Amino acid sequence: xxxxxxxxQIFGGVTALEAVSFKIAKGEITGVIGPNGAGKTTLFxxxxxxxxxxxxxxxxxxxxxxxxxxxxxARLAMVRTFQNxxxxxxxxxxxxVMVGMHTKSSSGLLACSFKAPWSISEERRIRECAMTxxxxxxxxxxxxxxxxxxxxxxxxxxxxxRALAVGPRIILMDEPAxxxxxxxxxxxxxxxxxxxxxxxxxxxVEHDMELVMDICDRxxxxxxxxxxxxxxxxxIQESPEVIAAYLGDDD
Amino acid sequence: MEFDQILxxxxxxxxxxxxxxxxxxxxxxxxxxxxxxxxxxxxxxMLGGLLTLSSLQLLKLPLWAAIPVSVAISxxxxxxxxxxxxxxxxxxxxxNLVIITIGGSILIRGLAMLVWGKDTHAIPxxxxxxxxxxxxxxxxxxxxxILAITLIIIVxxxxxxxxxxxxxxxxxxxxxxxxxxxxxxxxxRMVLFSFIISAAMGAVAGIIVAPLTMxxxxxxxxxxxxxxxxAIIGGMSSxxxxxxxxxxxxxxxxxxxxxxxxxxxxxxxxxxxxxxxxIRPQGLFGKADSERV
Amino acid sequence: xxxxxxLFIAFALLVMAAPQxxxxxxxxxxxxxxxxxxxxxxxxxxxxxxxxxxxxxxxGFFGLGAYLSGILTxxxxxxxxxxxxxxxxxxxxxxxxxxxxxxKLKGHYLAMATLGLGIIIFIVFNETVDLTGxxxxxxxxxxxxxxxxxxxxxxxxxxxxxxxALAVMLFSINLANSRVGRxxxxxxxxxxxxxxxxxxxxxxxxxxxxxxxxxxxxAGSLYAHTMTFISPASFGFNFxxxxxxxxxxxxxxxxxxxxxxxxxxxxxxxFLRAVNDYDIIVYGALLMVMVMFMPGGLVRGIPALYxxxxxxxxxAGNA
Numbered sequence: 001x002x003x004x005x006x007x008x009q010i011f012g013g014v015t016a017l018e019a020v021s022f023k024i025a026k027g028e029i030t031g032v033i034g035p036n037g038a039g040k041t042t043l044f045x046x047x048x049x050x051x052x053x054x055x056x057x058x059x060x061x062x063x064x065x066x067x068x069x070x071x072x073x074a075r076l077a078m079v080r081t082f083q084n085x086x087x088x089x090x091x092x093x094x095x096x097v098m099v100g101m102h103t104k105s106s107s108g109l110l111a112c113s114f115k116a117p118w119s120i121s122e123e124r125r126i127r128e129c130a131m132t133x134x135x136x137x138x139x140x141x142x143x144x145x146x147x148x149x150x151x152x153x154x155x156x157x158x159x160x161x162r163a164l165a166v167g168p169r170i171i172l173m174d175e176p177a178x179x180x181x182x183x184x185x186x187x188x189x190x191x192x193x194x195x196x197x198x199x200x201x202x203x204x205v206e207h208d209m210e211l212v213m214d215i216c217d218r219x220x221x222x223x224x225x226x227x228x229x230x231x232x233x234x235x236i237q238e239s240p241e242v243i244a245a246y247l248g249d250d251d
Numbered sequence: 252m253e254f255d256q257i258l259x260x261x262x263x264x265x266x267x268x269x270x271x272x273x274x275x276x277x278x279x280x281x282x283x284x285x286x287x288x289x290x291x292x293x294x295x296x297m298l299g300g301l302l303t304l305s306s307l308q309l310l311k312l313p314l315w316a317a318i319p320v321s322v323a324i325s326x327x328x329x330x331x332x333x334x335x336x337x338x339x340x341x342x343x344x345x346x347n348l349v350i351i352t353i354g355g356s357i358l359i360r361g362l363a364m365l366v367w368g369k370d371t372h373a374i375p376x377x378x379x380x381x382x383x384x385x386x387x388x389x390x391x392x393x394x395x396x397i398l399a400i401t402l403i404i405i406v407x408x409x410x411x412x413x414x415x416x417x418x419x420x421x422x423x424x425x426x427x428x429x430x431x432x433x434x435x436x437x438x439x440r441m442v443l444f445s446f447i448i449s450a451a452m453g454a455v456a457g458i459i460v461a462p463l464t465m466x467x468x469x470x471x472x473x474x475x476x477x478x479x480x481x482a483i484i485g486g487m488s489s490x491x492x493x494x495x496x497x498x499x500x501x502x503x504x505x506x507x508x509x510x511x512x513x514x515x516x517x518x519x520x521x522x523x524x525x526x527x528x529x530i531r532p533q534g535l536f537g538k539a540d541s542e543r544v
Numbered sequence: 545x546x547x548x549x550x551l552f553i554a555f556a557l558l559v560m561a562a563p564q565x566x567x568x569x570x571x572x573x574x575x576x577x578x579x580x581x582x583x584x585x586x587x588x589x590x591x592x593x594x595x596x597x598x599x600x601x602x603x604g605f606f607g608l609g610a611y612l613s614g615i616l617t618x619x620x621x622x623x624x625x626x627x628x629x630x631x632x633x634x635x636x637x638x639x640x641x642x643x644x645x646x647x648k649l650k651g652h653y654l655a656m657a658t659l660g661l662g663i664i665i666f667i668v669f670n671e672t673v674d675l676t677g678x679x680x681x682x683x684x685x686x687x688x689x690x691x692x693x694x695x696x697x698x699x700x701x702x703x704x705x706x707x708x709a710l711a712v713m714l715f716s717i718n719l720a721n722s723r724v725g726r727x728x729x730x731x732x733x734x735x736x737x738x739x740x741x742x743x744x745x746x747x748x749x750x751x752x753x754x755x756x757x758x759x760x761x762x763a764g765s766l767y768a769h770t771m772t773f774i775s776p777a778s779f780g781f782n783f784x785x786x787x788x789x790x791x792x793x794x795x796x797x798x799x800x801x802x803x804x805x806x807x808x809x810x811x812x813x814x815f816l817r818a819v820n821d822y823d824i825i826v827y828g829a830l831l832m833v834m835v836m837f838m839p840g841g842l843v844r845g846i847p848a849l850y851x852x853x854x855x856x857x858x859x860a861g862n863a
Contacts, residue, residue: 048740074742086737088730090797098723099730103742105723109751112722113715123722166741288652336832345651346598347835350792353600353785354831361825369821472781476663479656514671521660521667528657529645 100165268501274478293475299457329450486534601662607779609764795841
């Protein structure tokens with residue numbers, strides 16, 4: 001599904017990532033873990049087209065997508081969420097999800113201004129589809145609220161609903177459990193599993209080990225910009241290198 | 252093309268360029284300390300010239316006293332502006348800051364029109380107007396004054412930024428405001444300082460240029476914009492790059508006006524501005540900086 | 545959305561009935577300008593209020609529309625109805641071309657670049673004397689004609705201008721509540737998130753910049769054909785600032801707000817006649833006060849103020 005090979009990123013002389021390679025299988029939940037500063041978010045920013053890597057390639061379903069801008073990756077059915085949820089604060093919850101339908105609709109500037117008949121029916125379809133994603137994530141009752149006023153936990157759900165509206169085959173989540181309480185984290189675990197059941201491949205960067213060990217099919221461990229280990233949760237838990245890396249870290 | 256002619260245009264371009272450089276440094280100092288492009292920067296230039304005029308004519312002060320008095324008053328206006336318009340702003344988004352500094356600039360200009368009227372005023376040159384011959388060209392004593400005073404200000408500026416505590420603190424703010432705050436630098440005070448320095452420098456620029464170009468309530472608009480061009484060429488540096496930017500702009504403009512068409516003189520600056528912003532937004536001499544693009 | 549449309553219908557009826565209500569010819573003339581300024585403010589608001597991209601050069605696009613229409617109909621004897629779309633296409637192409645590099649810039653830098661662009665256009669109006677007549681202006685521009693009726697009186701012009709202004713308002717309301725409008729607002733709130741969802745932010749910004757320039761050009765053409773005389777002074781930096789003031793005072797991202805701002809700023813000088821040139825003091829103060837105390841503009845500020853006052857009264861009653 002997704003294959004990164006030899007990803008190296010250098011920021012002004014500092015090597016943030018060094019020759020990182022791994023494969024992610026279709027339909028699995030993969031966790032990317034590692035101590036602070038391991039380069040997890042940098043890796044996500046490269047895969048999702050926000051940064052351009054110094055060297056290395058990203059293959060999405062066998063296609064080389066290195067250096068593609070994020071909007072092109074969305075059309076190839078890859079989408080991501082952010083650690084500090086990036087909502088469209090001035091818009092309603094429903095409208096946020098409707099923006100997610102951007103690539104699944106096509107009315108242009110003039111069709112929209114003149115209210116062409118096809119743009120009206122498309123608008124209806126966008127609205128209905130967006131509503132079903134709000135129901136899927138369980139926040140349909142908040143549809144008309146302003147997104148900027150949502151509590152953090154609900155905002156996280158909205159961001160996931162919005163990403164799902166893109167119709168992804170793969171979704172990258174950057175620390176989805178950050179800032180959530182234990183009850184919300186539990187609900188999130190259920191939601192992520194239900195997303196996988198829709199045949200969407202999930203990749204997450206996460207600090208919450210309990211969550212990672214619970215839901216992930218495979219885990220990739222990064223440390224100091226390099227891949228340290230890769231395997232099933234059980235293998236990772238027993239890996240002496242991983243244990244050493246985590247014990248050496250005060251976190 | 253006569254060499255003498257080119258020399259003549261270049262020489263007079265250098266002194267206008269020095270003025271642009273001073274105004275440009277004023278822009279950069281505020282930008283580096285606060286991230287704000289102060290659209291009211293040109294108004295301090297206008298205030299410097301017109302306040303000197305009033306000090307000379309109404310207060311009957313001698314020139315050597317009139318200059319510090321008008322610089323001081325302009326600086327006070329700068330402080331008031333920072334206190335009333337910038338500091339209390341609840342949502343300091345770039346667009347709000349653009350709008351509020353534009354509002355401030357219009358307000359100051361309007362009040363100046365109320366005080367000094369719409370006429371153009373002349374200020375006597377600092378030391379007569381007997382032309383001095385240099386090669387095949389001539390320049391006025393005022394040109395030399397401009398170059399000399401600009402040089403002094405740049406040197407003082409350099410000493411301030413590199414050899415005084417508050418100057419170093421300002422530089423720290425320009426590298427990283429948050430980190431500067433964390434190590435105990437009073438960032439708000441540095442913001443105020445930046446307005447004080449910029450207002451004073453703008454006023455000086457306005458005073459030394461007034462004997463050459465005359466002055467009026469609305470000179471701040473164009474001079475301010477030209478100063479901004481200089482700062483952009485210099486990559487928003489508060490040092491030598493902006494000085495070179497200003498001099499370059501002054502000379503190009505002067506040559507363009509003389510050799511191509513005087514009507515398009517101002518257009519030349521703005522075409523340079525757009526080209527630099529499109530091609531090298533980090534300035535002619537700077538390294539790439541993702542924040543500006 | 546439905547609410548917006550109902551409000552629009554009520555507004556349109558009121559606009560169309562206005563000439564019957566005030567029979568005065570002088571007021572009609574001012575209301576013609578309100579109509580033109582409404583078009584311009586709505587155009588700028590699409591860019592600034594929805595997409596969050598500032599322009600301090602819109603007077604330039606307005607002027608280009610006016611001059612192109614003026615030159616095509618006088619020097620080249622084109623029909624005004626033909627000149628208008630030609631002007632709009634030229635201005636639109638220009639804006640589209642310059643849009644790509646200029647909209648790469650953000651915030652203060654975009655403000656300065658658009659300002660520079662506006663000034664360059666202004667200088668061209670002044671300097672290309674053979675084409676534009678230079679600072680003394682271009683006169684003898686023909687009125688628009690429709691089915692043998694020439695739009696040469698204030699009342700006729702009122703209906704002409706407001707037909708266009710209402711159409712622009714309706715299109716903009718439709719646009720704002722559509723797929724494209726949402727994408728614009730998304731780019732405004734978080735460009736990176738919009739991109740991740742598949743919105744081509746760069747292209748979209750250029751599109752809206754172009755549309756905004758085209759509407760401004762249309763307003764310019766209409767201005768030229770109703771005034772029959774134009775000069776560079778109407779299209780300078782100060783007018784760009786005036787447009788900005790209209791949008792900010794009315795309310796960023798509100799089409800009716802743009803009308804309110806345009807109406808207020810067009811009518812204000814009529815009331816400030818006593819202080820004549822000093823109206824710029826009022827503009828400056830208005831801009832500052834609005835940003836500081838009513839950043840949402842009149843359309844949001846007045847209801848909020850009303851609720852606050854009503855709320856205080858309620859509390860006082862309870863006490």
